Amino acid sequence: ASSASxxxxxxxPGQLLAGGDKLVSSGGKFALGFIQIPGSDSKPSGSGGNSTQLRIWFNRVPKLTSVWVANRGGSPVTGAASPELTISGDGNLVIVDHGKVAWSTQAAATxxxxxxxxxxxxxxxxxxxxAxxxxxxxFDHPTDTLLPGATIxxxxxxxxxxxxxxxxNRIDQxxxxYSMELGRSGVVQMLWDSSVPYWSSGEWNGGYFSSVPGMxxxxxxxxxxxxxxxxxxxAYHLLDETITMYSFLDVSxxxxxxxxxxxxxxxxxxxxxxxxxxxVHAACGPFTVCDDNAPTRCSCMKGFSVGxxxxxxxxxxSTSGCRRNTQLNCASISSGTMVGMADMFYAMPSVRLPYNPHSAVGHVASAVECEQVCLSNCSCSAYTFGSGGCSMWHGGLLNVKQHHQIDGASSGDGEILHIRLAAKEFRTRKNNNVVIILGAIGAGLNALGILVLIVVLRRTRRNKRYSETLDKIHGGSGLVSFRYSDLRRATRDFSEKIGAGGFGSVFKGSLNDSxxxxxxxxxGCYQQEKQFRAEEQCQNSELENQIPNSSWSCEGAGILARELPGLHHTL
Structure with a gap:
């Protein structure tokens, strides 16, 4: 057999389509050929390499967009060898892989x-x-796409x-x-797993489907x-044939x-x-929360991670969803022997409740009783208690949706769902709280330490000033500047008066070195400073070699300070 161009x-008959060959429509709009799927999960275990699928795609669109795939429900073509498309001896179109027929149109060819x-x-x-x-x-075997002119x-x-x-998924077709079909009722429905409807077009009213006003x-x-x-x-068709447009059922x-x-x-x-x-039913899979307002619509519930x-x-x-981080402690409960801590419940407020609830058997009068009924059943994964009584869920939780507050008030649509978790999940949470508390205490102690250090440094600097002042008193002559606060502290707020003069009172004090x-x-201060300094000079001359030094301070009052060698000395 010869290979097609x-x-x-x-x-x-007798021609092959293989490798990078393409079958192109007469107007060049569509093309048919083999497409490799890198790392496809659909390939049989241990087959190795990439899978290959026969597809039709838009030939003039630079972004690869497939509209039909052969052999979706069977085993994919795998391995290093290139599969071949040809017409078999019975007139059917077949894909041959390693000498065996991997797919056939199975038409009643005569x-x-x-x-x-x-x-x-x-x-x-x-x-x-x-002919x-x-x-x-x-067109009689559509995949996920409905092209103009094709019918469902x-x-x-x-x-x-x-x-x-x-x-x-986005790569493997x-x-x-999810499926979309038109049944005997004349209504288009979308279904999950061919059994759970989640969208309906409404009835045909002669011009369009009643629930699709965009038509x-x-x-x-x-x-x-x-x-x-x-x-x-x-079926639908385009009024402007120059537009490239199509309808398809997305992975979502x-x-x-x-x-x-x-x-x-x-x-x-x-x-x-x-x-x-x-x-969409099960849009995020089991044990997830869907939020149309969030940047990432799907997230795992507390205690669960991406599967x-x-x-x-x-x-x-939709398939994997999220899985538990820690398995529930059910075995010991069912056997009647408690080993470890009992499971606990985590409250999720303002949510749409999961799909397929079950009412509790018997009369349940309170939320506490509802919790106990759920806890006694190992298959119970969540419960809620409200005006409708006690409802429980078994197995995976699907279709939980987060509701949001509007202008600071609850939307009123959400309810509280209590999901069952292993006690370890709560201990981890408490441990995290302890770490946060200890961290806060540590930060507080650090701040206190810094504050103490600042106080010590300030006192050290103040004592240094006293020492420098004493050095000047003992080693020099003339005036030495004191801070008013230093003299106030030295005299214990001018509490021990030992005399009085023409311009003021005299107080006994003590510096840090005793x-x-x-x-x-x-x-007064400024108006008497001249006379005060004259007195100071006079005292310096009279007491030279007796009282070594003096100092001056004026912070709200004029002050003259001299060393007093002993208690027997008088000023």
């Missing part, structure tokens, strides 16, 4: 092999046909459903947990809705309509349903 517009041809249309529809007969087409719905005769299923924007789309005895189906569980914006070279969101991420950081990095949170001094305090 690097870029071809059809694939015929045409001979040499008349079958594979075409990729400019609508994005991959068609296997023989004018369509043997198989990708139900064949009421055969029971075959055309529905969208989200991808596992294996089957995810009235007729300048963008036209719609086709069919509901008869044979089928129920819905939201249905989005995106349009390519050439100026920014990125996709712009036109519609999103549900509009809020937290309205798989790798999955979270790829926007796959030197006794006589201090004369004037009744």
């Amino acid at each position: 690097t870029e071809t517009y059809s694939l015929s 045409a001979s092999n040499n008349r079958t041809v594979l075409l990729l249309l400019d609508t994005g529809n991959l068609v296997l046909r023989s 004018s007969d369509v043997l198989w087409q990708s 719905g139900l064949d009421k005769v055969t029971g075959r459903s055309r529905r969208l299923v989200s991808s596992k 294996a089957l995810g947990l 009235t924007a007729r300048h963008l789309f036209g719609f086709t809705f069919v509901n008869d005895d044979r089928e129920v189906s819905f 569980g939201q249905r989005k309509v995106l349009a390519w914006h050439e100026a920014t070279q990125n996709w712009a969101t036109v519609y999103t349903h549900p509009t809020a991420q937290c309205e 798989s950081p790798e999955d979270w990095d790829l926007d796959d949170r 030197t006794t001094i006589a201090v004369k305090r004037l009744h």
Whole structure:
């Protein structure tokens, strides 16, 4: 068999599409080829290497955007060898990996092999046909994307459903947990795990679905809705064919309509349903809190940590969610022997309560009784008690949403959820509080130490000034400057009066080195300073070699101080 060219517009019997080869639509809008998935979690254990998937993508959009994937539900193609796409002897399209068929269209082909041809249309529809007969087409097997002209719905005769299923994560387009389908009722629903509905389009009113008023924007789309005895189906088409736009079911569980914006070279969101991420069932996974107002919408509850950081990095949170840091102490309770501390409960205020509550059996009259009922059941992971009585949850807690206060007041929507945790989680919290308290005490002691050091230094400097003053008294002559506060302290606030003169009173004092001094305090200061200094000079001459030095201070009063050699000395 010969290999197809690097870029071809059809694939015929005997030709291969492998490696970097592409099958391109006639107008160049779409391309088909093999895409490698680095580090895919979908590959079988021990297979090694990267997985490879056959995909269709927008050929003219520089940002790789896949719209269809083959073999989503089967084992991916793995290993170093390149898989090959070809038309088999029975007329089916097959992927051959290591000589074995890894995927097949499994069409009831009746045409001979040499008349079958594979075409990729400019609508994005991959068609296997023989002459004018369509043997198989990708539009009958949508993945997570609904292209313009494609339909979702139900064949009421055969029971075959055309529905969208989200991808596992942003890289791997294996089957995810969210789906969107149109059933017999004629209403589009989004479901988690094919069983839990979380969004509905409302009924078709002849022009649009009643819960999707945005469909009235007729300048963008036209719609086709069919509901008869044979089928129920819905399709849309673009009124402006120059716009690149598509609808898909995102990994987040939201249905989005995106349009390519050439100026920014990125996709712009036109519609999103549900509009809020937290309205998607299990959007963040078990034991998480969803908050549409937070920078990171999903966070773990207290006592839990991210189950798989790798999955979270790829926007796959619904499966792993968060896991307990410490296992509950249930074994000893169920056996009737208490080993270690009993589990405790942590209150989460202002939250939307989890999905699927269970009412307590029997009459429960108080929150304390409700807690005890939950504690006695190892499978009970949380409880709440309110006007509706005692409600409990078993297993993983899903759909807990954080409510916020509005203008300082509670929104009124939130309730208090008590989640069950191991006692160790609370001891850790208390230990953290002790560390904080000890840290605060340590900081206080440090501050006190610094304060004491400052006081000691100030006293040391003051004593140094006294020493310098004494040195001047004993070693020099003339006036020495005292601070008023120093003399006040030396005389014990001028408490021991030993005489009086024409200009003031005389007080006995003592310096730090036990030197006794006589201090004369004037009744006034500036107007008598001249006479005071004259008296000082006179005393200096009369008492020369008897009283070595004197000092002057004027801080609110004139003061003359002299050393008093002994108690027998008089001034």
